[in-house]
Amino acid sequence: MRPRTALLLTLALATTPALAQQEISKVNGSITAEAGQAYGDLDTVNGSIRIADGATAEDASTVNGSINVGDKARVDSLETVNGSIRVGKDVQVRKDVETVNGSIFTDRGTTVGGGIETVNGAIGLVATQLAGGIETVNGDITVGIGSQVKGGIKVEKPQGWSLKPKRDPRIIIGPNAVVEGPLVFERPVTLYVHTSAKIGPVTGATAKPYSTDTAPAE
Numbered sequence: 001m002r003p004r005t006a007l008l009l010t011l012a013l014a015t016t017p018a019l020a021q022q023e024i025s026k027v028n029g030s031i032t033a034e035a036g037q038a039y040g041d042l043d044t045v046n047g048s049i050r051i052a053d054g055a056t057a058e059d060a061s062t063v064n065g066s067i068n069v070g071d072k073a074r075v076d077s078l079e080t081v082n083g084s085i086r087v088g089k090d091v092q093v094r095k096d097v098e099t100v101n102g103s104i105f106t107d108r109g110t111t112v113g114g115g116i117e118t119v120n121g122a123i124g125l126v127a128t129q130l131a132g133g134i135e136t137v138n139g140d141i142t143v144g145i146g147s148q149v150k151g152g153i154k155v156e157k158p159q160g161w162s163l164k165p166k167r168d169p170r171i172i173i174g175p176n177a178v179v180e181g182p183l184v185f186e187r188p189v190t191l192y193v194h195t196s197a198k199i200g201p202v203t204g205a206t207a208k209p210y211s212t213d214t215a216p217a218e
Helices: 002-019
Strands: 022-025 031-033 039-043 049-051 059-061 067-069 077-079 085-087 104-106 123-125 134-136 141-143 153-155 170-173 183-185 190-194 207-210
Touching: 031 039, 049 059, 134 141, 141 153
Parallel strands: 022 039, 031 049, 039 059, 049 067, 059 077, 067 085, 085 104, 104 123, 123 141, 134 153, 141 170, 153 183, 170 190, 190 207
Antiparallel strands: none
């Protein structure tokens, strides 16, 4: 029995570090997930969250603060209320990316398994694969070069709780971008679609084609 007990204990100790994932929760203060390390949930109220290159984490959320994700990181979801979210290259987000008052940007090679949503903030994708859709109320949207959005785009009608923008949102579907689902606009927008892009049916707006590297300036 002793050799068997010793073997089981050795195996348990050997696997514990791989299974343990540090969870960090704060009220006031920023959080940093170190490069190459594994974490559970990362939560703060008043502070930013930084997930360094190659780190893994479960849900990362804050109320008042930005979220920055380094290249080749792996996370479950990203959420803030008052702050921007910036996602680096070759990142895997398994679920959603959401903010209320702030912008969202995802860089080349990133995949998002859910949707991307803001209320008052711009959304920009570069060569990003998005399994869900994009939703906003007052933000500009750029589905940049080579990006693919499977769930469509929706710009909702402003309600009493949302900020009134100075101009109509600009929606840009860039070169070789694909939006597979419907594009639904419940409020006036300016919609530019590159001639090399492919989109689903459009409701509530008229697409303006362009063939230059960037959309026309207003």
